[in-house]
Amino acid sequence: xxxxxxxxxxxxxxxxxxxxxxxxxxxxxxxxxxxxxxxxxxxxxxxxxxxxxxxxxxxxxxxxxxxxxxxxxxxxxxxxxxxxxxxxxxxxxxxxxxxxxxxxxxxxxxxxxxxxxxxxxxxxxxxxxxxxxxxxxxxxxxxxxxxxxxxxxxxxxxxxxxxxxxxxxxxxxxxxxxxxxxxxxxxxxxxxxxxxxxxxxxxxxxxxxxxxxxxxxxxxxxxxxxxxxxxxxxxxxxxxxxxxxxxxxxxxxxxxxxxxxxxxxxxxxxxxxxxxxxxxxxxxxxxxxxxxxxxxxxxxxxxxxxxxxxxxxxxxxxxxxxxxxxxxxxxxxxxxxxxxxxxxxxxxxxxxxxxxxxxxxxxxxxxxxxxxxxxxxxxxxxxxxxxxxxxx
Ligand SMILES: *Cc1c(COP(=O)(O)O)cnc(C)c1O
Numbered sequence: 001x002x003x004x005x006x007x008x009x010x011x012x013x014x015x016x017x018x019x020x021x022x023x024x025x026x027x028x029x030x031x032x033x034x035x036x037x038x039x040x041x042x043x044x045x046x047x048x049x050x051x052x053x054x055x056x057x058x059x060x061x062x063x064x065x066x067x068x069x070x071x072x073x074x075x076x077x078x079x080x081x082x083x084x085x086x087x088x089x090x091x092x093x094x095x096x097x098x099x100x101x102x103x104x105x106x107x108x109x110x111x112x113x114x115x116x117x118x119x120x121x122x123x124x125x126x127x128x129x130x131x132x133x134x135x136x137x138x139x140x141x142x143x144x145x146x147x148x149x150x151x152x153x154x155x156x157x158x159x160x161x162x163x164x165x166x167x168x169x170x171x172x173x174x175x176x177x178x179x180x181x182x183x184x185x186x187x188x189x190x191x192x193x194x195x196x197x198x199x200x201x202x203x204x205x206x207x208x209x210x211x212x213x214x215x216x217x218x219x220x221x222x223x224x225x226x227x228x229x230x231x232x233x234x235x236x237x238x239x240x241x242x243x244x245x246x247x248x249x250x251x252x253x254x255x256x257x258x259x260x261x262x263x264x265x266x267x268x269x270x271x272x273x274x275x276x277x278x279x280x281x282x283x284x285x286x287x288x289x290x291x292x293x294x295x296x297x298x299x300x301x302x303x304x305x306x307x308x309x310x311x312x313x314x315x316x317x318x319x320x321x322x323x324x325x326x327x328x329x330x331x332x333x334x335x336x337x338x339x340x341x342x343x344x345x346x347x348x349x350x351x352x353x354x355x356x357x358x359x360x361x362x363x364x365x366x367x368x369x370x371x372x373x374x375x376x377x378x379x380x381x382x383x384x385x386x387x388x389x390x391x392x
Contacts, residue, residue: 012254028247029062038349041318058235063246073188079221080231085204095233099125104142106152153182158369159362162293169197191301207336215245263306267372271308281311306372315365318343318391325390328383340373353377
């Protein structure tokens, strides 16, 4: 039924078959294993590594429903859902790379991904070269005979830097490399990396996909042959998404379109307002013409996303005062929530680093990151303006 519907409608209507109870909402299959009619059926299921439901570490109908929606939204062939975004990142790298392989990694990646690449991949004999986003000659120079994969995020955290997916797609194809894109900040509704040649697309479903700060989850979708390897690795190692979280995430996808529309509209409005504020040195938002990669953002994204950042004048001290003066906006580590969230990395998450170390990862002293929620935009702006006043 749902195959000929628009993807937005499919995200609402795809579901596992109704049970004999006739429930309207999608059922939740909270079970660790599944029964077989007889010994022969069970033997066959195991012998063929079939797609039959056997055990919920391998597959579960509620998890499959969520995965199916994500595969559809990204325009992929197949997918596998995981317990968190990080298990999708780690599972996809460990399943596809081996001792002796090399990877090209964008230097602006999520903190824990960065730690995994630098601290743990070398333990398994997987080497890497980190390259700056726009430096095309550095990307070319990074290619080695044993390079297998290109890994990146766009827009990046926290500077919302935008990488040119079209160029990187062609680059990866030319060198026959697996292109893996963490699409967490954009969601499939704003950007579809597969259209630009990505082989794998990764999400932390914890962020905009859930969108309400309730559950952790992750998913990787893409080429069927690669997903098959990731599935076989994950069913043995066990970073599977829980059925309960999958149920929450599948319901969340029913509202992703309307939520993202408002998140993006609010973010643009707040970013525009701050751009002319005397206490704000600069604002970074992909859909502001002042953004260094504005043209690329316009080419590959439908809207600018819910995250923007700005530089408060007065450095670390002003940033700290600003955070303390907020009344409605939350001070928390998450992003992608109905509730607006502010963070000031220099006085919180990255306070132990030196100025130089922070600068190397794009964190300036007055950098404030805002994840724009769904509150009335006037209330978001009012809270930020009153906090700016108190941070003088
Ligand atoms: C949060 C995040 C992750 C990790 O996801 P978890 O669900 O927290 O494990 C990976 N990539 C990006 C861009 C993120 O923001």
